[in-house]
Amino acid sequence: MWQAEYVASRLASFGFESVLVPLVSGGDTDMRPIDGTRQVGVFTKRIQQALVDDEADVAVHSLKDLPTAHDPRFHLAAVPERETVLDTLVTLDGRTLSELPAGAKVGTGSTRRMAQLKALRGDLDIQPIRGNVQTRLSKLRSGEFDAIVLAEAGVVRLEMHDLPRSSLSLVDMLPAPGQGALGIEVRSEDHAAVSAVGRLNDRSASFCVTVERTVLAELHGGCLAPIAAHAITEPTNEGAMRLSITARVMSADGQTCLHETANCKITPSDSLDRAKDLGRQIAEKLKTAGAEALIQASRPA
């Protein structure tokens, strides 16, 4: 709801009126452990269906939740300026990861977070947790978990400034492709919506998430594989920018971690194809280092 309200207010600033269509996704309600037998897109399918059914004209997603497979019915019309990409450790008293006692029960359903946590603190008891941010927090408050890992973006957006937490660094916890970014889809043939929503696009954010998502797509990682990717842009001369990406593929137990970096120059006339090329390039490096075997081994039986 925060995300949809944000998009509505940005659209309003460009003179476009909108009406919110609240929806509940499977990702909000399905509390069964993630086991790979269900379809991808649990948070996004319901919202895309609203586009198909003409229930809504604009679909607002957390980009991290949006599957990378291309669907010709939809067009990703904008990736607005990104919120923080970091993950954060939420506890009842704000202690850091290194301050957690041995055997502390930490909740995360993400194999990416699990692998990196295990690499840092092999003594923790890491257990699956599901649901939206509020559901996960209620499981921390009830004592079911000693700590949970959340994307800091969600915490910041919901203005939970008093939530005891400690940010995990990019070195300790490389984020998921697209983390902290919104992805706004419209129906491909809805040219009015493409152009209106396109006003919300941030060029830097769209290049960063495109290279990150290309890594995921090239490795056929889906949302369950222990794959992390984070890209940044830095301005260079003559309006150009340098696009740099760091990516990791890990074993589920965190014992093996492949880590690669790559970068390229983006000129004002370059299209997102440049970012896709860079994504394919770093994916190749990871494959050469043995990424496919690690991803295969992490698949649920």
Ligand SMILES: NCc1[nH]cc(CCC(=O)O)c1CC(=O)O
């Ligand atoms: N998988 C659920 C989900 N999708 C996006 C976010 C956070 C917001 C974001 O990354 O933009 C979250 C919750 C979390 O990972 O803590």
